[in-house]
Amino acid sequence: MFPKPIENSAAGVRIGYQIILPIALFLWLLPLLAIFLTSIRPAADINAGNIFGMPSDFLLIENYLAVFQQSKAGVYLWNSVRITVPTVILAVSLSCLTGYALSVYRFKWAVPLFFVFVAGNFVPFQILMVPVRDLSVNTGLYDTVKGLVLFHSAFQLGFCTLFMRNFIKALPFELIESARIDGVSEFKIFWYLVLPLVKPAIAALSVLIFTFIWNDFFWATVLIQGDHALPITAGVRALNGQFVSQWQLVSAASLLAAIPPVLMFFAMQKHFIAGLTLGATKG
Amino acid sequence: MAIDSGSTTVPGAQHRKRSWFYKNRIRLAPWLFLAPGLIFFFIYVIAPIFESIWISFYAWDGLGEKEWIGIGNYVELMDDERFYTSLINNAWWLVLYMLAVPAGLAIALFLNQTVTGIRLYKSLFFFPFVISQVVVGLIFTWFYNPDFGIVGIVWRFFGASPPAILADEDLVTFGIIFAGLWPQIAYCMILYLTGLNNVSPDQVEAGRLDNARGWKMLWYVILPQLKPATFIAVVVTVIGALRSFDLIAIMTGGGPYGSSNVLAYYMFETALSEYGFRYGYGSAIATVLFLIMLVYISFFLWRMYQDERG
Numbered sequence: 001m002f003p004k005p006i007e008n009s010a011a012g013v014r015i016g017y018q019i020i021l022p023i024a025l026f027l028w029l030l031p032l033l034a035i036f037l038t039s040i041r042p043a044a045d046i047n048a049g050n051i052f053g054m055p056s057d058f059l060l061i062e063n064y065l066a067v068f069q070q071s072k073a074g075v076y077l078w079n080s081v082r083i084t085v086p087t088v089i090l091a092v093s094l095s096c097l098t099g100y101a102l103s104v105y106r107f108k109w110a111v112p113l114f115f116v117f118v119a120g121n122f123v124p125f126q127i128l129m130v131p132v133r134d135l136s137v138n139t140g141l142y143d144t145v146k147g148l149v150l151f152h153s154a155f156q157l158g159f160c161t162l163f164m165r166n167f168i169k170a171l172p173f174e175l176i177e178s179a180r181i182d183g184v185s186e187f188k189i190f191w192y193l194v195l196p197l198v199k200p201a202i203a204a205l206s207v208l209i210f211t212f213i214w215n216d217f218f219w220a221t222v223l224i225q226g227d228h229a230l231p232i233t234a235g236v237r238a239l240n241g242q243f244v245s246q247w248q249l250v251s252a253a254s255l256l257a258a259i260p261p262v263l264m265f266f267a268m269q270k271h272f273i274a275g276l277t278l279g280a281t282k283g
Numbered sequence: 284m285a286i287d288s289g290s291t292t293v294p295g296a297q298h299r300k301r302s303w304f305y306k307n308r309i310r311l312a313p314w315l316f317l318a319p320g321l322i323f324f325f326i327y328v329i330a331p332i333f334e335s336i337w338i339s340f341y342a343w344d345g346l347g348e349k350e351w352i353g354i355g356n357y358v359e360l361m362d363d364e365r366f367y368t369s370l371i372n373n374a375w376w377l378v379l380y381m382l383a384v385p386a387g388l389a390i391a392l393f394l395n396q397t398v399t400g401i402r403l404y405k406s407l408f409f410f411p412f413v414i415s416q417v418v419v420g421l422i423f424t425w426f427y428n429p430d431f432g433i434v435g436i437v438w439r440f441f442g443a444s445p446p447a448i449l450a451d452e453d454l455v456t457f458g459i460i461f462a463g464l465w466p467q468i469a470y471c472m473i474l475y476l477t478g479l480n481n482v483s484p485d486q487v488e489a490g491r492l493d494n495a496r497g498w499k500m501l502w503y504v505i506l507p508q509l510k511p512a513t514f515i516a517v518v519v520t521v522i523g524a525l526r527s528f529d530l531i532a533i534m535t536g537g538g539p540y541g542s543s544n545v546l547a548y549y550m551f552e553t554a555l556s557e558y559g560f561r562y563g564y565g566s567a568i569a570t571v572l573f574l575i576m577l578v579y580i581s582f583f584l585w586r587m588y589q590d591e592r593g
Contacts, residue, residue, distance in 0.1 A: 005397060006397075031423070031465070035421075035422050100316055101317040104313075105309070111591060120324060123328070124547060125547070127331070127569045129551070154327030186312040215417075218529065221532070236417055257415055257417070258413075261414070264413075277512075
């Protein structure tokens, strides 16, 4: 293990490490801590210049309630759910199919098509912006949740296919081969043999895509106009304009926007990190 | 994979009827599995790339007729002050964002211990990455506020008058990049933590026997084993730097006077401008950004291709 395990060091070093650790974490998360404290402050504190000290009063419930009462935060959050969940389902299930096709069959197009998916995953959003917006307007999908879901799912397919293909490729191929020799149909092999084996990959992908889509801001700005379909990320910006200099409410709204992906991360931490670091360990 | 899929394996009348499909099932199957995803991806990702390049040769407001102007948009770009500002800012993003890689490694080394509660520490350090950039942008906008942000407090503590970072043409880009580094460092950290987990203990022991310590050990024994993690960290950081949009939209909207613009934001601003859409000109900017990204994409694909063969 590198660096040298601290428990083998002198007592002084050990204690020093134990002391530095929480201080470092405190400094690292200071921005979040500050925004949390602000979100439970009375407005008077901010006007009086008490920004980083202890709040004079703890208005946890009042402030967060005020966000819902004075703005459309509730609608925005619900829109985010309506956008994120279908996208996760669509992108992950389609990528099970594409990933399977590109890993199990050795046909001439397997590698080139795989590379198309990988390359597409990396392109800047702006090169897609005008045509995608135009397409959405022409098909009546502009300013609808459905339109955003369709685009997100298609775009995320690049990353999902990369992920699934590499995951399935690492499975023992003999399993599939022997099933074929037994005369099992290709679809049944996929459904009954491969799909149960890729469950961990499905879990990892789902949490990752959930976070990516929940946090998307660019496409929400480009493809959505009205409050009826605006997700919370774009909504928070609108609130920022609405709650001018009411920092306690802006902070509360921001934290509300951050909570779902954070919960997701803590609930599925193992899968999340496994997904994110895929490829970081093998040559 | 020489599978003889003749109908001899499972004889029967119904198989004779669909025997062409049956015989070719191994050849057909991948296309059937691929079709939905591939069509979808083609419509929304692949075709728009070429469409954008095509549109960049037109003058178009998104509503009326397109007018072919050849390389007119690109000629205009050559004289566009704001385009150059964006380009230079993109270069700063690329260079300074790279600091996330060594910084992430440093934190990973710091946290790669087995004391009690370290797992919780690791996840809390990773926290900033999970949060939307919109929220990160808002937090830092507020931090940078000279009147009541943390910058104001620190500067006044030292008796100096605090700078208005986001209103200063020379500082604004660096202020935004600094905000962007926060989640990016967390990302690189998690990549390196996973990498460190897989460093072979035998080699570390062997290194220790050879009297390699500290920096030497890190440089000659550990870093070579972390190469895959470094590669991914560099790739995601480059992509992140070139994709920077959210922070700029939230923190400055490209201002003051376009001084914090990058290509990604400038393109958006031009194409969907309040003063009328300029789809053609925006597409030309997007094409330039795409070409820059293409350098990295090609490099990545080339690396992957080597891996596939090897």
